[in-house]
Amino acid sequence: MESIHLNLTQQLAHDLGKKIMQGSYKVGDSLPSEADLCTQYGISRTATREAVKMLTAKGLISSRPRQGIKVVESKHWNLFDVDVLNWILLGKPDLYLLRHFLQLRLPIESEAAYLAAQYKQEADITAIESALARMKNATNGQDDTHEADIEFHQTILSASNNPFFIQLKNFITTALKVNIRFTNRMIPVTLDEYQAHVDIFEHIKNGDSQAAFDATLVTQKATLAIVEEQILALENKAS
Amino acid sequence: MESIHLNLTQQLAHDLGKKIMQGSYKVGDSLPSEADLCTQYGISRTATREAVKMLTAKGLISSRPRQGIKVVESKHWNLFDVDVLNWILLGKPDLYLLRHFLQLRLPIESEAAYLAAQYKQEADITAIESALARMKNATNGQDDTHEADIEFHQTILSASNNPFFIQLKNFITTALKVNIRFTNRMIPVTLDEYQAHVDIFEHIKNGDSQAAFDATLVTQKATLAIVEEQILALENKAS
DNA sequence: CAACTTTTAATTGTATTATAAATAGTATTG
DNA sequence: CAATACTATTTATAATACAATTAAAAGTTG
Numbered sequence: 449m450e451s452i453h454l455n456l457t458q459q460l461a462h463d464l465g466k467k468i469m470q471g472s473y474k475v476g477d478s479l480p481s482e483a484d485l486c487t488q489y490g491i492s493r494t495a496t497r498e499a500v501k502m503l504t505a506k507g508l509i510s511s512r513p514r515q516g517i518k519v520v521e522s523k524h525w526n527l528f529d530v531d532v533l534n535w536i537l538l539g540k541p542d543l544y545l546l547r548h549f550l551q552l553r554l555p556i557e558s559e560a561a562y563l564a565a566q567y568k569q570e571a572d573i574t575a576i577e578s579a580l581a582r583m584k585n586a587t588n589g590q591d592d593t594h595e596a597d598i599e600f601h602q603t604i605l606s607a608s609n610n611p612f613f614i615q616l617k618n619f620i621t622t623a624l625k626v627n628i629r630f631t632n633r634m635i636p637v638t639l640d641e642y643q644a645h646v647d648i649f650e651h652i653k654n655g656d657s658q659a660a661f662d663a664t665l666v667t668q669k670a671t672l673a674i675v676e677e678q679i680l681a682l683e684n685k686a687s
Numbered sequence: 688m689e690s691i692h693l694n695l696t697q698q699l700a701h702d703l704g705k706k707i708m709q710g711s712y713k714v715g716d717s718l719p720s721e722a723d724l725c726t727q728y729g730i731s732r733t734a735t736r737e738a739v740k741m742l743t744a745k746g747l748i749s750s751r752p753r754q755g756i757k758v759v760e761s762k763h764w765n766l767f768d769v770d771v772l773n774w775i776l777l778g779k780p781d782l783y784l785l786r787h788f789l790q791l792r793l794p795i796e797s798e799a800a801y802l803a804a805q806y807k808q809e810a811d812i813t814a815i816e817s818a819l820a821r822m823k824n825a826t827n828g829q830d831d832t833h834e835a836d837i838e839f840h841q842t843i844l845s846a847s848n849n850p851f852f853i854q855l856k857n858f859i860t861t862a863l864k865v866n867i868r869f870t871n872r873m874i875p876v877t878l879d880e881y882q883a884h885v886d887i888f889e890h891i892k893n894g895d896s897q898a899a900f901d902a903t904l905v906t907q908k909a910t911l912a913i914v915e916e917q918i919l920a921l922e923n924k925a926s
Numbered sequence: 927c928a929a930c931t932t933t934t935a936a937t938t939g940t941a942t943t944a945t946a947a948a949t950a951g952t953a954t955t956g
Numbered sequence: 957c958a959a960t961a962c963t964a965t966t967t968a969t970a971a972t973a974c975a976a977t978t979a980a981a982a983g984t985t986g
Contacts (some may be wrong), residue, residue: 457939457940461744482967494940495939497733497967498939505741507769511966512948513968515950523853527850552798556791611761611766612787612858613790615764721937730970732972733971734969736939737968739938752979753935755936929986931984932983933980939976940975944970945968948968951963953961953962954962
């Protein structure tokens with residue numbers, strides 16, 4: 449899917465970004481100096497500095513004379529950046545992160561469904577229907593369940609006709625991947641779960657925005673409740 | 688407020704980012720080549736390339752050999768990046784953009800209030816109360832209404848105890864500024880509007896998450912409705 | 927002519943070296 | 957001790973050279 453050629457600058461940015469998200473460099477930590485990064489990675493200062501600038505642009509680090517390169521407070525991280533999200537995925541996402549993802553998915557996806565039903569443009573409806581078809585095929589093993597599910601959620605965001613919701617496709621996709629990693633059970637494998645998705649689609653197609661909103665909300669709340677339970681179980685076991 | 692020293696790289700990145708958001712360079716357009724940017728701005732290629740990398744990291748442009756530097760499709764723009772949001776503000780935000788902002792503010796701020804009420808940590812409650820106090824002073828002209836209002840919304844996001852909501856403070860702040868720009872009327876200047884904010888605070892303080900959610904939702908829906916009306920009026924006048 | 931291949935040239939990618947600027951820490955001074 | 961000056965470290969900027977990529981032009985072939 450990826451396997452695109454990355455130049456040296458991007459390779460270094462990717463490697464450092466990943467390490468920051470993995471906690472190899474923690475908030476407040478100093479990264480190696482430019483000179484050290486050059487020797488460690490065997491690349492020029494040009495490439496090194498450009499990588500540093502890219503991570504700075506994504507809000508992960510700061511770089512100042514004499515002070516060096518440091519990981520900044522996480523509140524400055526651009527958590528909705530597609531690269532940062534992918535690096536998060538390469539880290540060790542835990543149940544608490546999954547909860548944070550779900551807490552935001554809940555209102556966003558519900559409102560996106562609401563807007564999708566409000567606009568209900570033909571191209572968008574077709575796209576959602578196509579994703580649904582893939583999901584149905586997946587129940588017979590003829591397609592990839594996870595991929596189809598992700599596409600379904602993405603098409604609804606696209607149908608919101610709002611650039612901010614559309615930009616959040618990266619966020620939702622990563623959230624779904626974290627969810628998948630913790631349990632395959634929250635994904636529509638059964639016909640029941642498939643039907644819940646069909647219902648949302650029907651509401652959107654019918655232009656019933658409130659019903660589309662409610663149907664999405666119910667599904668999301670159920671998913672969140674399961675995770676809350678898992679967290680509780682985990683914390684009880686720990687004490 | 689700002690007036691911090693910007694180095695050459697940051698100055699160029701800022702200038703180009705601003706121009707892209709202003710539409711001086713449109714999607715698909717080529718920016719001047721590195722060499723041209725160097726001469727135009729009278730800076731070295733080092734600084735120029737670093738600025739290009741920063742804008743690339745924010746998803747605004749792509750830069751490839753022979754092809755040059757081009758503005759990429761807006762769906763790739765990191766609309767939740769604090770710099771991008773500020774550049775949007777320097778552009779010419781219209782009513783449609785304001786609607787897009789409000790459509791996302793609505794579910795996010797409602798859910799943030801819900802979570803704030805759920806966690807209701809003392810420090811967060813105090814912070815919200817402090818913002819409220821500023822708003823009250825503002826009704827007497829003893830403080831800045833807009834600043835106080837922005838602080839109120841920010842403290843609720845902080846109180847969600849969710850890093851994703853917290854990162855959205857930039858987004859909400861920009862949304863509020865766009866709102867302010869279009870009309871001073873949607874901001875709590877009257878005691879009635881101030882009271883609506885107090886109500887939300889009380890619900891959060893009491894841990895009544897559903898009430899906090901509903902109270903926020905009602906306010907947001909009212910604001911959105913006003914903008915929808917303005918858009919309708921505008922479109923009717925145009926036809 | 928049409929399809930394919932090669933060449934060319936424009937542009938970014940990387941490396942190297944040198945110097946300037948900022949600043950944390952240290953030393954000095956009154 | 958407080959204020960100041962010095963020093964050394966690190967990033968910021970510049971300049972130059974060459975490599976790699978690739979769109980477009982030129983050439984080749986059937």
